[in-house]
Amino acid sequence: MNEAIQVKNLTRKFGEFTAVDNISFDVKQGEIFAFLGPNGAGKTTTIKMLTTLLHPTSGQLIVNGFSPVTQTDEVRKSFGIVFQDPSLDDELTAYENMEFHAVFYGVKKSLREERIKSLLNLVELWDRKDDQVKHFSGGMKRRLEIARGLIHHPKILFLDEPTIGLDPQTRNFLWGYIKEMNKKENMTVFVTTHYMEEAEKIADRVAIIDHGKIVTIGTPSEIKKKTKTTSLEEAFLKLTGKVIREEVGSAKDQMRMRRRAWGGRANRS
Amino acid sequence: MDSPIYMMWLRQLKRYWRSKARVIGSLAQPILFLVALGFGLGPVFQAAGGGNYIDFLAPGIIAMSILFTAMFNGIEIIWDRQFGFLKETMVAPVSRYKIMIGRTLGGATVAMFQGIIVFLISMLIGFRPSSIPMIFVSFVFMFIIAMLFTAFGTAVASKLEDMQGFQLIINFIIMPLFFLSGALFPITGLPEALKMVIRFNPLSYGVDGIRGALTGLSAFGMTLDFAVLAVITFVMTLIGSYLFSKIEI
Numbered sequence: 244m245n246e247a248i249q250v251k252n253l254t255r256k257f258g259e260f261t262a263v264d265n266i267s268f269d270v271k272q273g274e275i276f277a278f279l280g281p282n283g284a285g286k287t288t289t290i291k292m293l294t295t296l297l298h299p300t301s302g303q304l305i306v307n308g309f310s311p312v313t314q315t316d317e318v319r320k321s322f323g324i325v326f327q328d329p330s331l332d333d334e335l336t337a338y339e340n341m342e343f344h345a346v347f348y349g350v351k352k353s354l355r356e357e358r359i360k361s362l363l364n365l366v367e368l369w370d371r372k373d374d375q376v377k378h379f380s381g382g383m384k385r386r387l388e389i390a391r392g393l394i395h396h397p398k399i400l401f402l403d404e405p406t407i408g409l410d411p412q413t414r415n416f417l418w419g420y421i422k423e424m425n426k427k428e429n430m431t432v433f434v435t436t437h438y439m440e441e442a443e444k445i446a447d448r449v450a451i452i453d454h455g456k457i458v459t460i461g462t463p464s465e466i467k468k469k470t471k472t473t474s475l476e477e478a479f480l481k482l483t484g485k486v487i488r489e490e491v492g493s494a495k496d497q498m499r500m501r502r503r504a505w506g507g508r509a510n511r512s
Numbered sequence: 513m514d515s516p517i518y519m520m521w522l523r524q525l526k527r528y529w530r531s532k533a534r535v536i537g538s539l540a541q542p543i544l545f546l547v548a549l550g551f552g553l554g555p556v557f558q559a560a561g562g563g564n565y566i567d568f569l570a571p572g573i574i575a576m577s578i579l580f581t582a583m584f585n586g587i588e589i590i591w592d593r594q595f596g597f598l599k600e601t602m603v604a605p606v607s608r609y610k611i612m613i614g615r616t617l618g619g620a621t622v623a624m625f626q627g628i629i630v631f632l633i634s635m636l637i638g639f640r641p642s643s644i645p646m647i648f649v650s651f652v653f654m655f656i657i658a659m660l661f662t663a664f665g666t667a668v669a670s671k672l673e674d675m676q677g678f679q680l681i682i683n684f685i686i687m688p689l690f691f692l693s694g695a696l697f698p699i700t701g702l703p704e705a706l707k708m709v710i711r712f713n714p715l716s717y718g719v720d721g722i723r724g725a726l727t728g729l730s731a732f733g734m735t736l737d738f739a740v741l742a743v744i745t746f747v748m749t750l751i752g753s754y755l756f757s758k759i760e761i
Contacts, residue, residue, distance in 0.1 A: 294603055296761050319605035330596035334527050346519045347604040375530070 246305070247272045247399050247431035248293065253302035255288050262288040264455035265302070270448075272398075273429040275422070277436060277446035279479060281488045285455040286435040287327060290403050293433070294324055307398050320348065323392030324401040329384050333377035337368055337387050340376060341394060348395035355394075362390040365420065382413040389417065393424065400424070402434040406441065414438075418445050439476035449475065453483045516606045517614035524585065524618025528625075535626075538584075542577040542630045546570065546637060549696065562698065570634035571650070571723035572695025575657060578627040579715060582658045583686055585619030586665020586752070590672055599761050608757040612666060616749065619662035620655060627654045641726040650725035653737065657718035660745040663752035670755035688713075695719045699731055714744045 248270040255263040263285040270276040280286050291297040292304060295311045295318055304311050307321035331340050341359040350358065363369040366386035376384060385405065392400060400421070406414040422445060424430050436442055442449055443463045450460040459466055459482055463475050470478040528535065550566045557565035592598040601611050628651070631639075641647055668681060692706070693715040699707055710716050721737035724730030730737065 291761070296599075296603060316605040319603055324603055326596060326599055328596050330598075330600040332523065332527075332597045332600075333595065334530055335523065339523075339526070343519050343523065344600070344604070346514060347516050347601065347606050349605070352514060 245272055249305040251303040254300045256300045261455050266457045268450055268460055272431055274447045275425055275432040275445055277434050277442040277449045279442055280452035281483050283488050284452045290401055294401055295319060322399040322401055323397035325388045325392050325405050327403040331376045331384055334375060336373050336375055338372040341391055344391045345394045350395055358394055362393055366390045382409050399431040404435055439479055443475040451482055458482045516610050520611055520614025521618040524622055528622040542573045545573050546634055566638050567727050570639040571726050572719050574627045574630045575695055575719045575722055576690050577630045578623045578654055578658050579661050581626040582623035582661035583665040585622055586662045587669045589669040590675055602761055609753050612753045612756040616662045620658035623658035624654045642728045646725045650722045653718055653721035656741045656745050660748055663748040667752040667755045670759050689715050693719050717741050
């Protein structure tokens with residue numbers, strides 16, 4: 244098995260709106276794969292489907308040899324994820340968040356302490372291990388989340404805009420660390436980001452998605468060559484246009500809006 | 513001590529323990545009720561032949577504090593959703609039923625603990641249980657209603673996405689459950705319609721069971737109380753688990 248992720252004719256609709264429209268791509272094992280696109284292009288929806296949080300409307304998905312629809316537990320064991328928004332328990336300490344995750348992923352007790360210690364050391368949070376997460380800065384939380392996502396030694400790491408809102412030092416640190424993990428453990432990395440220079444620097448291959456469809460896929464140099472541009476950023480703008488996107492709300496946002504509309508009416512009557 | 517259920521339970525306890533302000537804040541209301549109503553209405557109750565009102569009231573207020581703490585603990589899922597921690601548990605290779613059970617057991621433990629604190633406080637202001645061994649029977653009732661309402665809160669919260677419905681839940685679910693449960697007044701001699709409502713309120717059986725165990729005065733009989741609560745709690749846990757398992761992030 245050479246492909247860490249296989250996606251074939253994947254579609255996801257929210258009512259009338261097609262968030263992901265018949266996309267196909269493969270991610271090779273040990274590859275760093277960047278998934279780029281403007282706001283609302285379908286990146287997060289795709290990640291949610293790959294990570295078992297959403298069911299596809301149609302199409303096939305294979306993650307680490309398993310189906311995220313029917314073999315959820317096998318898939319869940321094979322990846323780690325850092326979400327776009329923080330997902331830590333603020334009232335637990337850094338160590339407790341790590342421990343919680345380790346137990347949930349079935350990491351044996353004998354391995355737990357050692358792994359947590361080495362990971363927290365790597366992200367330079369060991370001396371803060373007994374502090375509640377609510378006292379952490381955004382960058383510290385991000386580092387902790389990445390460490391947490393790695394406790395169970397995942398085959399694939401999903402990063403949904405991991406560096407958003409972080410200072411250059413932290414970004415540099417995170418990418419360096421991720422690259423190292425990728426080399427050392429042959430861990431596949433699937434990353435979405437808005438920072439084109441970062442994608443260009445770190446990714447083996449890049450897919451650009453827009454309006455739910457994949458516009459192009461290839462190594463950064465292939466894409467630059469194809470579009471006759473000198474940077475990935477230029478290529479990106481050339482392919483997706485310069486119009487600023489209003490983010491189409493997620494299904495949840497739409498539902499929320501609908502419910503507010505209903506609620507508003509009910510209150511008035 | 514290696515299971516996700518235990519970790520989830522422990523998390524609820526830690527969160528409770530670390531928010532001292534919440535613990536103290538949630539004790540203010542029961543104390544106010546005990547003191548204001550207990551001493552305020554005591555003489556009237558006595559004159560009407562009802563006996564010692566504090567003895568009558570204390571089990572009702574214990575049940576009230578459990579109801580509130582348990583419901584809030586269940587509803588806290590909305591916070592977990594908004595602060596993202598729910599996602600972390602949802603992508604883990606653990607069945608959602610286990611997550612829900614651990615969470616509910618944790619919430620119920622916290623609520624029961626709160627009930628015991630109120631019980632001790634009520635003893636400070638003059639409440640005297642009629643028999644020491646029966647105190648442990650009252651703990652059983654406390655735990656069952658704690659489970660019941662944590663599961664209920666979970667079920668309700670699974671259907672809500674943000675805190676906008678919170679006020680509705682307090683005014684249309686929690687308050688009626690409390691006031692129409694026989695926590696504050698005896699049900700004998702009430703109008704038939706009100707009696708019916710109270711009979712359909714699960715909390716009534718919790719109040720009655722705790723009161724029966726602590727004071728020896730039970731309107732429905734403790735066996736019936738237990739049977740009704742056991743069935744409803746079981747069903748509610750199933751409903752809560754089902755709705756929780758259907759949450760989409």
